[in-house]
Amino acid sequence: MKVLVIGRGGREHAIVRQFASSPSVGTVYAAPGSDGMTEAECIGIGEMEFDRIAEFSKENGVDFVFVGPEQPLSEGLSDYLEEAGIRVFGPSKAAARIESSKTFAKEFMMRHGIPTAKYASFTDAGEAAAYIRSQGAPIVVKADGLAAGKGVVVAETEAEAIQAAEDMLKGQKFGESGSSVVIEEYLEGEEFSFMSFVHGSCIFPMPLSQDHKRAYDGDKGPNTGGMGAYSPVPFITSRQKQEAFLNVVKPAADALEAEGYPFTGVLYAGLIQTREGAKVIEFNARFGDPETQVVLPLLDSDFGEFIDRLLAGEPFQPEWKEEAVLGVVLAAEGYPAVPEKGIPLPRITETGHFSVYHSGTKKQADGFVSNGGRVLMITASRETLEEAADAVYRVIGRHAWPGLFWRHDIGWRAKKRTI
Structure with a gap:
């Protein structure tokens, strides 16, 4: 098979490497790829050049396209490729809203009874400040749109939270992504990442992982896109994982399909294990970074064959290494x-x-x-x-x-x- 991976970062490097090690895959292309992706043939096409991606895929007999980053998904790359008759592993623009809009995701979870923190959305800094004062701290402030994993402030004081909301709404710290903010209650517990391969009603959970968002030792400093990760997560039991699957992952995939935008791709549930069970911090519509780099190497099945058969509606249960x-x-x-x-x-x-x-x-x-x-x-x-x-x-x-x-x-x- 020939596979085209969209993206250029460490997450995409891990995806490329996994496909390159698959016996079923003969050629891996990356658009645009990077100098470090020696396992792929990197082509000079950007992630947002939808027409060129489609043209290249057709001319080179690509069997399917695997979309790595969130931006092209949120802008409709999967829809564009499917309309061109090209198979793609990545959700539609409508389904990707579960990541691209925090407000949409929260309303979606409320509609379907998926456990998450209570919240409110604001476009006015004054109203946001009044809400923060009424709730107290610690409290969480999030840019509504995509912010490369950096649009979240866990504020220890009301003043810090108000400043974060003003930076986003007035200071345009994250541009249009911060034109609306979601303010959430702070949840106590251990965070973990629960990623699953999804194609409609077919869901295949991966090993759990935990990343480290803060820049410095001891979880100090600003939030980043992630400073490291590991898998599996020993303090989340198999029973807790199963409960998270039944209470969060499966209901989310089923609800997306029921609402008319079935999900195909990697559904990422960022969870926190509270005393009441797992609750959703965020959903992503793609592999996490840096979680991909520690989870995918545990796959003990042919990655190319698995994705190919999943897209064909003929999935098999992937096997994972006990490492x-x-x-x-x-x-x-x-x-x-x-x-x-x-x-x-x-x-x-x-x-x-x-x-x-x-x-x-x-x-x-x-x-x-x-x-x-x-x-x-x-x-x-x-x-x-x-x-x-x-x-x-x-x-x-x-x-x-x-x-x-x-x-x-x-x-x-x-x-x-x-x-």
């Missing part, structure tokens, strides 16, 4: 605000036990340099999470990383709560 994968993101100084670019990177030789995913790099004559906020993610697979963490940090410690920073405690919650 643990942990990954650490190396980010450029200044991230998540204004990251430095052009930082020289050391040469790293991958082995069968650890992998390097390129998130924001560019190749020059003398090697790779940084070209984004999150630069690389280094992962290791071992029998236990503790062994995987030790392996990753040993690899990082062998090299000098001037101009880059990383968290030194990825997986600390798992260690703290391992039963």
Whole structure:
């Protein structure tokens, strides 16, 4: 088969690598891809060039397109390709609203009894401030639209929450994505990511994962797109996972189909395990980043064949390895605000036990340099999470990383709560 992956980041690098290792896949294309995606034939087509993506797919006999990032999904790439007669693994624009609009997602969950935090939506900063004062802190402020994982402020004080709402609504910190804000109650509990392959009523859950959003050790600093992740999550029991599936994942997929926009793609449920059970923090309409880099390597089935047969309505149950994968993101100084670019990177030789995913790099004559906020993610697979963490940090410690920073405690919650 020939597969085309849309995207250029670390998530797409993991998707490309998984397809490249699939016996059923002969060629993997990436649009636009990146210099670090040596497993794919990278083509000079951007994620938003829908007409060129369709033209390339037809001319090169692509069997299906796999869409990685949220922006083209929210703008209707899947609809465009399907209308052109091209198979695509990614939700329609209507179904992708479960991620592209926090207000839509909240109203959707309320309609269908899917457990989530109580909330209110605002376009006026004064009204938002009055609501925050009436609720108290801690409280959560979210930009309504897409903000690359950075549009969420967990405010410890009312003043911090009011400032966040004003930054979004008045200061246009996230542009149009912040023209409306959702203000939610703060939920106590452990967060985890529950991703599933979905095609209408067919749902195949993946191993759970947990990412680390805060920039610095001890979950301090600003929210980022994610500084590291691990899978599986030992403190979420099999019973709790099953309850989350029955109370959140399946009802969401069923409701999307019932409302007239069946979901095809990766349905990501960002959950928090509270005393009342799992509640939804957010839905995404695609693979998480950096969760993809630690979950997909656990797949022990032919990825290409699985997606091909799922799209054909002939799915099979994928098998997963009984291993643990942990990954650490190396980010450029200044991230998540204004990251430095052009930082020289050391040469790293991958082995069968650890992998390097390129998130924001560019190749020059003398090697790779940084070209984004999150630069690389280094992962290791071992029998236990503790062994995987030790392996990753040993690899990082062998090299000098001037101009880059990383968290030194990825997986600390798992260690703290391992039963």
